[in-house]
Amino acid sequence: MWLFLYFYFFKIQFHLKNYSPIGVFDSGYGGLTVLNELIKKLPENDFLYLGDNARAPYGSRSFEIVYSFTLDAVQELFSRGCKLVILACNTASAKALRNIQQKDLFDYPDHRVLGVIRPSTEIIEGLSKTKHVAVLATEGTVSSNSYLIEIEKFSEKMSVIQHACPMWVPLIENGEIESDGALYFIKKEIDHIFHLDNLVDTIILGCTHYPLIEAQIRKFVPNHVNIVSQGPIVADSLKEYLLRHPQMDTACSKNGQVDYLTTEQSDTFNTNVLKLTGDIITSTKIKL
Numbered sequence: 001m002w003l004f005l006y007f008y009f010f011k012i013q014f015h016l017k018n019y020s021p022i023g024v025f026d027s028g029y030g031g032l033t034v035l036n037e038l039i040k041k042l043p044e045n046d047f048l049y050l051g052d053n054a055r056a057p058y059g060s061r062s063f064e065i066v067y068s069f070t071l072d073a074v075q076e077l078f079s080r081g082c083k084l085v086i087l088a089c090n091t092a093s094a095k096a097l098r099n100i101q102q103k104d105l106f107d108y109p110d111h112r113v114l115g116v117i118r119p120s121t122e123i124i125e126g127l128s129k130t131k132h133v134a135v136l137a138t139e140g141t142v143s144s145n146s147y148l149i150e151i152e153k154f155s156e157k158m159s160v161i162q163h164a165c166p167m168w169v170p171l172i173e174n175g176e177i178e179s180d181g182a183l184y185f186i187k188k189e190i191d192h193i194f195h196l197d198n199l200v201d202t203i204i205l206g207c208t209h210y211p212l213i214e215a216q217i218r219k220f221v222p223n224h225v226n227i228v229s230q231g232p233i234v235a236d237s238l239k240e241y242l243l244r245h246p247q248m249d250t251a252c253s254k255n256g257q258v259d260y261l262t263t264e265q266s267d268t269f270n271t272n273v274l275k276l277t278g279d280i281i282t283s284t285k286i287k288l
């Protein structure tokens with residue numbers, strides 16, 4: 001009996017010391033579309049997901065607020081052992097990433113924070129034959145022009161239209177994606193893109209929530225048009241990053257464990273995750 005208890009506590013101690021998950025942050029449920037791809041590509045790693053559902057959506061909030069909310073979340077994930085945090089949120093990547101990388105990481109020299117916009121813009125050109133692409137995103141991401149600025153660095157001859165879909169995230173966060181109202185707003189935004197440019201052959205879902213309604217989006221998009229989700233792109237990019245940064249790779253623990261934090265009631269979060277992704281999970285409610 002004593003021997004059993006000794007080994008049990010030794011195991012817990014070892015586990016605590018050896019727990020440095022990769023933090024994955026989003027304003028709400030959208031980052032799950034990235035997390036699930038990260039789990040597929042890096043199954044041995046530990047992940048800690050944080051959805052700030054109680055304060056979502058971030059999409060139409062000011063630069064200062066998105067930066068301050070994102071910094072809260074990053075610091076929370078650092079305090080729980082994460083050395084590496086992925087902002088699995090385009091709005092946070094557009095409005096907070098640079099400040100965090102250039103200012104706040106001074107206090108955490110062995111920590112890193114990465115975003116989702118750069119990996120997507122690096123490969124955009126190869127995805128389109130007509131070189132006409134549309135980026136669908138939140139108002140915050142669109143007004144930051146981050147996609148236009150980044151795409152220009154990698155591909156000069158692309159025609160890019162950006163379009164904000166402000167109703168989509170609230171519909172997803174409120175569990176309304178199957179409603180007639182949702183289909184109305186999805187069709188409205190898709191029609192608008194092809195009205196602006198009918199040569200578009202690639203649509204980038206530049207908000208991590210949008211892949212959660214990809215089936216509904218597909219209903220209104222011509223078959224020859226590619227719909228691109230960021231999850232697989234970000235997962236490939238993170239895998240390469242860890243190969244190029246072996247020190248960070250070693251610092252990230254690998255017990256294949258995935259945990260979920262939310263600022264919403266945990267029961268609500270668990271139920272919505274099941275509805276949106278089919279995953280049965282148990283989350284913990286925290287306050288930021």
Ligand code: DGL
Binds near residue numbers: 088138141
């Ligand atoms: N999922 C987020 C994004 O990629 C943010 C959605 C929101 O909170 O408005 O931009």
